[in-house]
Amino acid sequence: MTHGSTTRPEGALAGLSDRPAKHAVVIGGGLAGVTAALTLADAGVRVTLLEGRPRLGGLAFSFRRGDLTVDNGQHVYLRCCTAYRWFLDRIEGSALAPVQERLDVPVVDLGKPAGRRLGRIRRDALPVPLHLGRSLATYPHLSLADRAGAGRAALALKGLDLADPALDDQDFGSWLAAHGQSARAVEALWDLVGVATLNAVAGDSSLKLAAMVFKTGLLSDPGAADIGWAHVPLGELHDRLARKALDSAGVRTEVRTRVTSVRHHENGGWSVQVPGETLDADAVVLAVPQREAHALLPDGALDDPGRLLQIGTAPILNVHVIYDRKVLNAPFLTALGSPLQWVFDRTDASGLRDGQYLAVSQSAAQDEIDAPVAELRTRYLPELERLLPRARGAEVKDFFVTRERTATFAPAPGVGRLRPGARTKAPGLYLAGAWTATGWPATMESAVRSGVGAAGAALGALGRSRHVLPDFFEEAA
Template sequence: MTAARVPGGAGSVCVIGGGLAGIAAAVRLADQGLPVTLLESRPELGGATYSFRRDGLTVDTGQHVFLRCYHAYRGLLDRLGVTDDADVQPRFAVPVLLPGRAPHLLARRRLPAPAHLLPGLAGYRLLGPAERLAAVRAAAALRHVDPDLPETDARSFGDWLTEHGQSERAVRRLWDLVTVAALNLPSAHASLALAARVFRTGLLDSADAGDIGRPLVPLTDLHAVPARRLLHELGARVHTRSRVRWIHPESAGFRVGLSDGEIAADAVVLAVPHPVAAALVPPAAAPGAGDWHRLGAAPIVNVHLRYAHRVTELTMAAAVESPAQWIFTRPLPDDAQQVVVSLSAADTEIDRPAAELVAAQRAALAALFPAARHTPVRDAFVTREPRATFRQAPGTRAYRPATTTRLPGLVLAGAWTDTGWPDTMEGAVRSGQEAADVVARQLASRPRHHTEAAR
């Protein structure tokens, strides 16, 4: 790829990274009429939300869900024209499984917030009466925790729960159901600020905010394919299998180096994971980039099992006191069933042999679903995401950078930046849209002779 500026508009923008943050940024910029080039190192767009083929089936590397309150993400789905390819449950309802017990449905009522959750907490049979009452009180207190205060981020959610009378069993059977899935860490190790954001925004402040959405199609068809199609329609250029090696600032913009050449642009959106961003960003742009490694990483492991026959009527469930965590199913031809067990905070599982993980989850599912005990498994495999999210521990906000850098025209995007949100699809989309808006403002404020001289 030879060096060349893209003509037209207020200035050309190179978006580096084709995950959700990069897609959101590229679409936002192209919608504003700016010439956009999107570079992605993988064969397809989508970042961590991708699919692959196995034995005639299209399989997502991991199960991704979203909430009704993910307004930016759902808006992007609408812009991509795939709103009907995802489904949001009419009201929050999660079957909670305990080995040897019938499923307990944890659900909201059709009441205004926060009363919508009180009947569900008060009737949560997996806790004792005193624990339920304490949970109601803690939920009420959590509404008054300010997630934007630095002192809130400095504390662990586990310490706060202990301070508010939550037993170890209540943490395992109730609070960690959400914390582990949403923050990829157990409550004991998670930031109180990010936990408060999850519980307040997703469950407490609005009655329908926590209703769970699931894709109805493979993730590649939900994100990558429609994004490439839309960007092509908008005149943007998309290059996959294009790994960026360096970014050099120049008097009239930036030069971006690739394995097979280089391109020039008036502005750059760097929408890649934080270790990659730290290696690419010019030192003058972000002196604090050396601290980004402190964000760390937290893994997620998914165990995929294809049963010869249906083992449960549930499409989604959460397990407690079990090696399984969140369980998702989908029907297959001839009454077969695909079951995916998603294991977040998977530090102890990430390096375990696949055979051990499969055996452990087969035993766990047999303890939860009697039909699984004698149903043959036709296929089983494991997908691993060692760096699924940054490690959302107390104090991490200090290391999450702002969108802007010290070099005008070079901005950062990604769920790891300081969005105020956890590392989620919503955070990624918000960051990309904010980065696009910052770039558009910066380019618009440049003197006209500057952008003309760049061409």
Template sequence: MKRDRDGEWPPASGPGAGETGPAAGESPHALVVGGGLAGITTALILSERGWRVTLAEARPRLGGRATSYQRGELTVDNGQHVFLRCCTAYRGLLGRLDAGPESGLSVLQERLDIPLRAPDGTTARLKRTGAPAPLHLAGSLAGYGLLPLKDRARLGRAALALRFTDPADPAVDAKGFGPFLRERGQTASAVDRLWSVISTATLNIDPDAASLALAAKVFRTGLLEDNSGSDLGYAAVPLGEIHDTRARAALVKQGVDVRDATKVLSVDADRTVRLRTRDEGELTLRPDAVVLAVPHDAAAGLLPDGVRRPFAALGHSPIMNVHVRYDRPVLDGPFLAGVDSPAQWIFDRTAAAGLPGAGRYVAVTVSAADALIGRPVAELRPLFEDELKKLLPEARGASVEEFFVTREKQATFRQASGSAALRPGPVTAVPGLYLAGAWTATGWPDTMESAVRSGISAARAAQEHFVSVHAHRNGARA
């Protein structure tokens, strides 16, 4: 079987460390631009390989789009984040930061188990058994109470077709997920009440517009190829505790020069980089490697003139989170998926956010939030309070103590059909200049997993280039 090197967090040293570090006495300098998960990963790996690494992050905190902020006594995530057991690279990063499930900082279900409810009170449970994939879901889908029997009977046809759909095929990427499902007999309710629950959450776009290739990647890797792939995980603490505090400590321990509140202003074709530092001063560096681990539009703005940047057309899709504090428990588990409702995923974040007392704090995720993200709180509040009363019977008698909204207009790139062709690999036309970020060509949707994979690939590309240039120079000298 082909080894999935990008899915493995590379060992720091010893056998398996891969391409080996720079030779003794040589200590090349890398500037990693962007302190999101892609930049953190690149910086850690290059540093472990013997590079001197500077990490420049424009904001005062690390973690990029997967982070937290303080609001009174609550530590609020900018948006609820989940991962799956198949996210091997992100789980590798959690392990590297001592933040895996065994640390208590994150949770990973032993077996996939998602409770779902519709506003009319109908419920279902997406649950796996220990049977081999795809039989591990057969019982759960056969009893999926949110769909009539005739719809359930047809689910297998689309699942089987997805299992044989190649996510790497450009012709597949040119197609939409919605049309593919309809062609395979899936009704509008099957799309809304089952397929979209997973595809909208992972691809952040309506199924009709979503790339079939990315949908096939999600369903194949998560649900259809391995029985444990979709076991669900999430942080048990604020995201910032892992992606900022823990990551920063690991980077500093590793010797990385972490410069937050430091913005890269320009990168020239000879790798001369201008930065604006925390104290508003300017600094110029000329490192051996520059890794742009920034969002795609920021990368398009920083690349030197003459370098192609088709990815500037990737666009964005928004995610909105609605945050509600109740005076009492309203959820009878850690989370619930809502169907036929704008309240798509409801997570109890009381303990994670550090809220004391009997009250409860829930975070509600609205992916592909194009229609709602621009609406004022005055409109969103009655809408969501009402929806939550329909989905959570316990909320009907509860008082809302606080209601606020976080809006991420550029949460992910627009994962539409045709987007794969726009995603670049880590190597650019400028020697020593690399790209990383969840939007680059990892084959994964714009997720934490994709970000970490992109960081692994960029670090590997920088390392291989450096080693080959030096082997060439040393050969020329001999």
């Protein structure tokens, strides 16, 4: 392992029990766990980070395929994602995942009898909501009536109170219908954004989460929805640079180390069991998926731990295609009237020298997540040819699929009451993960916020100053 992070030798975590002072164990090396570990270490706590996989990064990672470095799926963030941007700064990776200068999303409609038609969702340098006025007024994929209706719905959405718990029990699709949104408006505007951020169509999404996405991303600040994405493999950020930052902060990182139990002592301390070794800790952060957290929680840690198992999951399918030539001139585009959703150019990031590598990100992919590769190839290659005329004469050098069957928690109505906060009823035990009660959907932003929240709660209990907590923490608290 590099940068001082180690793979645990069989039967030993040498020296971990010999160091003095407060000790926190963070279980899980995704964004939530890495963030919690960094925040605790920055406050002077001795930290051990345990990860069962051979790498950090959770579900936002890279792997090798031949000569290429491939992301398991395309991940983006928005300028309003202040926590993830803080994380990038903390690991010195901001320059590797820049935000576009101004929101600009090309949208191609393949469903019209006249054929392929290009439209754009982009902003002007005007205050909210005028920043999107011209784009909406000229958006060719909606009728004049739908454009006017979308503007009225956006203003109604802006007026919703996110603190109202009743919003969580309603579904976004019904709210849109009640506010005059046609099926076409939902497809060409609301789901275009919502499916990518919520991993669910409007009818399957909590109104509270959907309202949070649109109010924060499109209706809070003119530049809030500007899109950022990694121009390098995700592993460069979430694994290599994250390990480097952890090592510099003094965190002991152990990969290939799966925790088998977490136990609370009568003296208030904790024992974390891994194969062949027991770690003693003053605080433990469980930064693992909800089902894994449920399995590790000691009795009495939550009033109703069964609620964790009621939080559903939603899949994301990623289709990867390598052509022998360039077929897409834009960094990304989206499609209507087609199974295709978002298509990204990952050529430079992957290290491909000849041709072009496209990654197709398919959210809310319940109907396709288990489809055979041959079936997906038959379905998606013709659609890419419809979307990208230059692909019609190009040779497909490689076609493969990555599947995340439990990519996110399902943002269904009522999910808000199931998501726990950082604190448990067991003193010294905290929860982190995008699925916890951050107020955000299952995004990288939510994961980072949860990690900072769990660390902040732990610092108070450990008697350490919380001055290291970033500015956005009070917003999330």
